Amino acid sequence: MKNYFSSDFRLGVLGGGQLGRMLLTETQKYDVFTVMLDPSKHAPCSEICNEFHCGDLMDYETVYQFGKSVDLLTIEIEHVNIEALKQLEKEGLKVYPQPSVLEIIQNKARQKQFYIENNIPTAPFQVFKIVEDLKSIEFPFVWKSAKFGYDGNGVKMIRHQKDLIGLPDGECIAEELIPFKNELAVIVARNENGEVSTYPVVEMEFHPVANQVEYVICPARIPEAVAQKARQTAMNVAEAYGHIGLLAVEMFQTENDEILINEVAPRTHNSGHYSIEASYTSQFEQHLRAILNLPLGKTESKVAGVMVNLVGAEGYSGVVRYENIEKIMEIEGVTPHIYGKKETRPFRKMGHVTIVNENMEEARRIAELVKKTIVVKSN
Template sequence: MKKIGIIGGGQLGKMMSLEAKKMGFYVTILDPTPKSPAGQVADEQITANFFDSEKIEKLVRNVDVTTYDLEHIDIKTLKRLYNEGYEIHPSPYILEIIQDKFAQKEFLRSKGIPVPRYKLVTNLEKDVEEFSFPVVQKARKGGYDGRGVFVIKNKADIEEALVGETYLEEFVPIEKEIAVMVARNKKGEVKCYPVVEMFFDEEANICDTVIAPARIEKKFEKRTKEIATSIVEAFEGIGVFGIEMFLTKNGEILVNEIAPRPHNSGHYTIEACVTSQFEQHIRAIMNLPLGSTKLLTPAVMVNLLGEKDYHGTPKLIGLENALEIEGLSLHFYGKKETRPFRKMGHFTVVDDNVETALEKALRAKKILKVVSEEVSSCRK
């Protein structure tokens, strides 16, 4: 029996594990949380920090292939093991570039990939003068789910700017935020999923709703897939990659960010595509033939975020009423603690008509809530 190691035991690791188990692989998770969501369904869990070199080495040496469900992990150890010949996909050298968002932009630009105008911050007050307000400041490392991003609207906002290593990026007039999942295996076989639209929770700046397929012109769909494919081929990546992009108001496609793993914008594929992004990732890293990415039905995915006034043991309310909505499938991740805006689950609604799917999803969004028995101090 082939063995797969996954660094990261969150929802992505859980859904990867479920697919790997269906295909007959033995799965070991490495995560600091005992009985993590992925650890609940995997064969084995190593409880350790993502920068525990000794435990990461133990994992890699005892499996056939290692992958991961998050970026912020010990690449130094992974690079050493990769150089020794251990199978780690995507490559830790790709991960090293993607961990640093400025390096990521530099790599993309060097390959002729269209990106927003950007500049490394050396002196913030002077650097912002090269852009017109508003301008976006981004942390080079560590940002995710809306963290590490600050919009500087005027000179007064500079006082509130991010500290540490950052860069500036032009504020792009966006028509739509779009994304596409791309898979590539070791043989060089590449497959693209449908392009989707993404909507964000304005308060938390977290992807909130995904609509598949994106309601865009065919020419934009074609261009998006061409750019996404060229990125994964430039990386010589193995696995599934989430490519987030902007469709600008003047019809340009610009790349925003890359995730070297299954991605939130691809959750809809579980119900709506022949092959889910999670099965595809397992196929790709194990160098198996890639599955069909055909969209079987329009779908809308909505993230279930922890309600902002609640912190503690999660409690899902509205389940019975939500499941009365035809075409709705629920995924609750099994996290032990909810907190404001934490991703606790998602649901997907499928329908022959994308607008009807959206209407149903928005109705379900009002019904399903993740709260807790405990209430945070901000509400007491």
């Protein structure tokens, strides 16, 4: 067993955003020396990691040289240069999650194909190269760019031919629209020893009108049999990938209580933020345990948790100001997390708020109050 604690071991992280920032809480707790690479010199982690490097995550040479300076390499964002990671791995560096897994996940067409090959249920889809060809298939469907989609970018609901106007050419998938009861997610952790653990199922509750995720709720308000199926499916996905680290598996619960894989993120995930306050082991600690091949922590919750994202209000750009943050801090069990971005703009993810309570319905009620109260504005 390598001794990581207070040693000269160097953990490298590609990306230094909010996910990296919450990971730093854990590397600091264990005194694991952490080196980060991010294209922005004002990245949320720049001042508080042990050693910060500024550089392009998609540049082969930058990623390769960064990798040569560390003892183990992980990511907090999956849009990184895979070729550099493959070369580093070939030269003996441990890269978790593995480059081969990242390569599949980076490309949504390849990722969907992987589920077909591994008998993992997913919505039917077709792959296309140019927008023109999409006119031939039946409406409605969901268009997804094969690469670089995140937070709803690169995804569009296509109901009519006119919805195709303005879509960029390039590899994409057209996915059949499956009616579903719930969007669910399960975070799976897997270490080198092959130890696997799943977090409880969370539910993404959508705004009835805006069709945006408003609340992430743990545990999901679904029957136990459905929850078990979702956890088992997520575990099957992680085993199929042979993935080391954290894997966030997003799923649909269909009208017939089938579980279909939507997509995965090979890292800590927004759907697991509740775990910092609610779980015995936060997802960030679990990621660290997984990549360092330490025993995985207990994934169950101490209390119910609901998470609300803090995004920049429409109409405000510039130096951020959190209006009414002291009001929500008056409420028991409410914890704001501020990501350290100095400037807001509409819909930018600036932080999140976790609400924990022994009673789920109470947590959900408070979450609504929180959402109505705090506003991310600019000065």
